[in-house]
Amino acid sequence: MSRSGLFISFEGIDGAGKSSHIDGLAQAFRAQGRNVTLSREPGGTPLAEKLRELVLNDPMDALTEALLIFAARRDHLCQVIEPALARGDVVLCDRFTDATFAYQGAGRGFDTNLLSILERMAQTGVAPEPDLMREPDLTVWFDLAPEVAAERLAGARVPDRFESQPVEFFRRVAQGYADRAAAAPQRFARIDAAQDRHRVWQQLTSVFVRKGWLSIMVPTPGAVA
Numbered sequence: 001m002s003r004s005g006l007f008i009s010f011e012g013i014d015g016a017g018k019s020s021h022i023d024g025l026a027q028a029f030r031a032q033g034r035n036v037t038l039s040r041e042p043g044g045t046p047l048a049e050k051l052r053e054l055v056l057n058d059p060m061d062a063l064t065e066a067l068l069i070f071a072a073r074r075d076h077l078c079q080v081i082e083p084a085l086a087r088g089d090v091v092l093c094d095r096f097t098d099a100t101f102a103y104q105g106a107g108r109g110f111d112t113n114l115l116s117i118l119e120r121m122a123q124t125g126v127a128p129e130p131d132l133m134r135e136p137d138l139t140v141w142f143d144l145a146p147e148v149a150a151e152r153l154a155g156a157r158v159p160d161r162f163e164s165q166p167v168e169f170f171r172r173v174a175q176g177y178a179d180r181a182a183a184a185p186q187r188f189a190r191i192d193a194a195q196d197r198h199r200v201w202q203q204l205t206s207v208f209v210r211k212g213w214l215s216i217m218v219p220t221p222g223a224v225a
């Protein structure tokens, strides 16, 4: 029997802890017989990865930044996400369009009406249903205070154009995520990312079990039985 694809995005401010859990979820889905496509934004295709390098490192104005991000997203949808969903894969994507509304919209103060127009242009006409604007089936939001995220990231890596922003920027980004979640509560699952890794993993997997997408609670990756 063919299975429907699932498109799941992971969001949160830099350092919230998303990436620490995405591989574990991929393993959990694979253990239950699902094919998984792992990807990230900006990025996920050779072209989009080149655009990622520019967006994360080169100075540019806000419109250029938004256009490059949506160009990368369009390529990613065409080359990776839609084909994977058509095969019935579970697509686990580290960030998607909510990041654009949170970072470029709330963080940078870019016009969100214009972002909505770009979103419709970039995300429509790729799915088999011609009028469908592709969006995630579920968005897992790792909610963490910017001060805690900054402590976790301190000294961990050389900061890029976003990571080097002051804490006030991340307060606006965090509020941007909260607003997006409030506007689409049926799509969002909030994770309290201030908990320790084990509890974050438990809360995360319980979301998937409740939806019927994972059939059992999955042990924390690396945990000794």
Ligand SMILES: Nc1ncnc2c1ncn2[C@@H]1O[C@H](COP(=O)(O)OP(=O)(O)OP(=O)(O)O)[C@@H](O)[C@H]1O
Residues within 6 Å of the ligand: 012, 013, 014, 015, 016, 017, 018, 019, 020, 021, 142, 152, 153, 156, 193, 194, 195, 196, 197, 198, 200
């Ligand atoms: N629950 C946790 N408690 C304490 N530290 C954590 C927790 N989860 C992750 N970390 C640590 O915080 C740092 C950031 O985690 P991670 O890279 O997973 O975040 P992220 O949301 O993917 O960040 P980014 O989007 O900036 O890549 C890492 O050093 C990681 O080991």
Ligand SMILES: Cc1cn([C@H]2C[C@H](O)[C@@H](COP(=O)(O)O)O2)c(=O)[nH]c1=O
Residues within 6 Å of the ligand: 014, 040, 041, 042, 056, 069, 094, 095, 096, 097, 098, 099, 100, 101, 103, 104, 162, 163
């Ligand atoms: C998709 C997307 C991302 N960003 C920012 C957010 C992060 O600072 C970086 C990506 O780095 P990560 O370590 O892979 O999380 O890009 C953005 O500003 N707008 C977006 O749409």
